[in-house]
Amino acid sequence: MRGKxxxxxxxxxxxAFFSLKKWQEExxxxxxxxxxxxxxxxxLYIFDGGGCDGCMMALNTLKLGIYGLKEKGFHFVETPKEAxxxxxxxxxxxxxxxxxxxxWEAMGRGRALLAxxxxxxxxxxxxxxxxxxNGVEKMSKSFYRLAGxxxxxxxxxxxxxxxxxxxxxxxxxx
Amino acid sequence: MRCFSPQEVEMxxxxxxxxxxxxxxxxxxxxxxxxxxxxxxxxxxxxxMLLLEYDLYFLLSVKIxxxxxxxxxxxxxxxxxxxxxxxxxxxxxxxxxxNDTLSFGNISFDQGSWKKIWALSSSPLEAEGxxxxxxxxxxxxxxxVPFSQIGGVGLCDIRAHLVKGRMREVSLSxxxxxxxxxxxxxxxxxxxxxxxxxxxxxxxFVAHPLAFLRACExxxxxxxxxxxxxxxxxxxxxxxIDLHLYDLGQMALHAKKDFLSSYCAFMRExxxxxxxxxxxxxxxxxxxxxxRACNLEAFMQDILVFMKKHLPEVSALYQFFFDNFKGxxxxxxxxxxxxxxxxxVGRASGRLSDMRKYDRGMRLDALRAVGEYHGxxxxxxxxxxAEIKDSLSLIEMIMAYFAYPDEGEVLLGQGEGLGFAEGxxxxxxxxxxxxxxxxxxxxxxxxSLPLLNGLKEVxxxxxxxxxxxxxxxxxxSPAGGAL
Numbered sequence: 001m002r003g004k005x006x007x008x009x010x011x012x013x014x015x016a017f018f019s020l021k022k023w024q025e026e027x028x029x030x031x032x033x034x035x036x037x038x039x040x041x042x043x044l045y046i047f048d049g050g051g052c053d054g055c056m057m058a059l060n061t062l063k064l065g066i067y068g069l070k071e072k073g074f075h076f077v078e079t080p081k082e083a084x085x086x087x088x089x090x091x092x093x094x095x096x097x098x099x100x101x102x103x104w105e106a107m108g109r110g111r112a113l114l115a116x117x118x119x120x121x122x123x124x125x126x127x128x129x130x131x132x133x134n135g136v137e138k139m140s141k142s143f144y145r146l147a148g149x150x151x152x153x154x155x156x157x158x159x160x161x162x163x164x165x166x167x168x169x170x171x172x173x174x
Numbered sequence: 175m176r177c178f179s180p181q182e183v184e185m186x187x188x189x190x191x192x193x194x195x196x197x198x199x200x201x202x203x204x205x206x207x208x209x210x211x212x213x214x215x216x217x218x219x220x221x222x223m224l225l226l227e228y229d230l231y232f233l234l235s236v237k238i239x240x241x242x243x244x245x246x247x248x249x250x251x252x253x254x255x256x257x258x259x260x261x262x263x264x265x266x267x268x269x270x271x272x273n274d275t276l277s278f279g280n281i282s283f284d285q286g287s288w289k290k291i292w293a294l295s296s297s298p299l300e301a302e303g304x305x306x307x308x309x310x311x312x313x314x315x316x317x318x319v320p321f322s323q324i325g326g327v328g329l330c331d332i333r334a335h336l337v338k339g340r341m342r343e344v345s346l347s348x349x350x351x352x353x354x355x356x357x358x359x360x361x362x363x364x365x366x367x368x369x370x371x372x373x374x375x376x377x378x379f380v381a382h383p384l385a386f387l388r389a390c391e392x393x394x395x396x397x398x399x400x401x402x403x404x405x406x407x408x409x410x411x412x413x414x415i416d417l418h419l420y421d422l423g424q425m426a427l428h429a430k431k432d433f434l435s436s437y438c439a440f441m442r443e444x445x446x447x448x449x450x451x452x453x454x455x456x457x458x459x460x461x462x463x464x465x466r467a468c469n470l471e472a473f474m475q476d477i478l479v480f481m482k483k484h485l486p487e488v489s490a491l492y493q494f495f496f497d498n499f500k501g502x503x504x505x506x507x508x509x510x511x512x513x514x515x516x517x518x519v520g521r522a523s524g525r526l527s528d529m530r531k532y533d534r535g536m537r538l539d540a541l542r543a544v545g546e547y548h549g550x551x552x553x554x555x556x557x558x559x560a561e562i563k564d565s566l567s568l569i570e571m572i573m574a575y576f577a578y579p580d581e582g583e584v585l586l587g588q589g590e591g592l593g594f595a596e597g598x599x600x601x602x603x604x605x606x607x608x609x610x611x612x613x614x615x616x617x618x619x620x621x622s623l624p625l626l627n628g629l630k631e632v633x634x635x636x637x638x639x640x641x642x643x644x645x646x647x648x649x650x651s652p653a654g655g656a657l
Binding site for chain 1: 284285287288289290293298303304305306307320321323326327328329349350351352353354355357358369370373374375376377379420423424427432433435436437439440442443444446456457459484486487488489490491494651652653656
């Protein structure tokens with residue numbers, strides 16, 4: 001009985017491993033991305049401005065090793081000081097506005113502001129209220145957009161890679 | 175009902191009673207009943223409790239006099255959040271309320287960040303809207319847990335004293351996540367409101383609009399045909415499967431079991447691919463506002479084939495990796511019952527309430543999930559896996575006899591309706607009052623609200639490093655509660 005349980009557990013593990021591996025290969029083929037220097041990571045800091053948590057769930061999924069974000073040249077950090085890109089999600093509540101400004105100012109040179117998801121761009125289906133803005137558009141003209149409601153982890157990967165080239169070019173010309 | 179006689183109250187709607195102050199007070203102070211509170215809300219005119227007596231749910235309201243009412247929190251601690259919201263949105267005070275200094279702070283919910291004071295009252299005041307910053311410690315020396323350390327659950331203000339490296343006197347607040355959703359819904363038609371409600375919470379892209387539609391249908395005295403009924407039940411189960419996999423994946427991520435977390439993500443994305451193949455959104459958002467035709471049988475068949483192949487694998491991985499997490503992060507049965515905590519979390523703690531039992535057309539034989547009721551991290555994951563299995567059985571039963579005719583009770587639409595849906599994380603309730611087809615009043619009860627009080631007890635005495643892991647096991651999402 002114990003032997004049978006061990007065999008069936010091993011079988012489940014192997015089957016799961018091969019399913020995961022196959023899916024990773026399929027994802028790699030689907031994603032076109034520019035090769036970056038493996039020694040130069042772009043550090044991403046997530047700023048939750050108050051949304052439905054849909055974009056947060058997509059970003060949480062992206063943090064898993066399965067998407068190989070680090071191999072693609074991106075890494076999530078825990079403080080804005082370490083970050084080059086500030087990823088804003090959600091409408092931006094009044095409660096969070098002061099913190100957003102503080103986090104932006106804490107970032108170093110060569111920083112970029114990305115609005116991830118429709119709410120962060122222009123409020124999406126939601127309006128401005130006494131408690132929340134209409135996204136980053138309300139407070140800034142120069143920011144980058146990754147639309148979606150919510151964007152999938154795959155779309156986020158595509159988007160980061162596409163934006164990386166654009167942002168690098170802009171910073172180089174500045 | 176045994177808590178009051180019909181002569182003492184006035185019936186103002188289907189299952190909605192209006193009491194005077196004496197009956198209200200008597201209800202809150204009586205020891206003769208064990209009725210539990212599901213939700214509490216108040217506006218300028220009425221304070222209302224949503225109550226559950228065994229299998230019967232009903233509303234009890236009292237008229238607010240001189241902006242005051244007797245606080246339900248004298249009996250039901252879980253009413254405290256509703257009292258705070260009523261104070262700051264409408265300017266009505268709850269008398270004899272539980273001391274909320276430690277829970278929510280003795281200053282306002284928004285701490286001055288809103289552009290209106292009493293924003294939903296008939297006479298709101300304009301305000302400046304302060305810019306807030308979040309120091310590591312406040313004036314009382316209470317430590318603010320940085321948002322980056324709460325495991326990406328969303329915006330929840332968690333404060334505690336740190337005593338010998340452990341959190342004491344923990345308080346939780348949903349203030350940072352409040353977006354003013356209710357004010358956007360008032361005055362809208364059902365179709366207009368649906369566009370917003372479908373995007374309220376990532377943990378309820380199906381469950382929230384479903385509860386809303388049911389409330390509107392109750393208010394209008396209509397109900398959907400058997401095909402639409404079963405279609406809704408199917409999509410509710412698909413969302414349940416998706417969210418349970420997400421929660422299992424997050425638990426594994428914070429427990430550093432990367433193989434399991436990646437596997438759960440793989441299953442979710444594959445499910446999303448199947449949804450997309452049949453022209454549905456990947457996360458099932460926007461399902462009700464836009465009608466989509468599809469081959470439902472083939473769609474469900476693909477889901478069942480995929481899940482039946484991979485579910486045993488994720489179960490085996492879970493048993494292997496999480497066996498050591500028994501007895502951690504325990505939510506007691508007493509707390510689950512006291513605060514009305516539902517969903518997989520409540521059931522894993524022994525509160526065996528599942529509102530799907532009351533759904534029209536529900537195939538009750540499928541609802542068999544029996545797990546261990548220890549209320550710990552392991553039990554919650556176990557319960558989720560058991561419920562995924564139940565969801566697959568339910569999908570099979572529905573497809574075996576799709577759209578069977580049922581004899582639902584036809585109610586006379588009275589302009590007011592209560593609707594619910596058992597979401598993946600618990601029961602979601604909507605109460606709507608329609609006037610000439612537009613929303614005059616609305617209240618939304620998300621499962622994250624009762625969880626606030628339960629979490630305070632669970633997080634007491636834990637180390638901050640464990641916080642993200644324990645929170646992830648609850649599937650806590652502030653977005654739906656902090657509307």
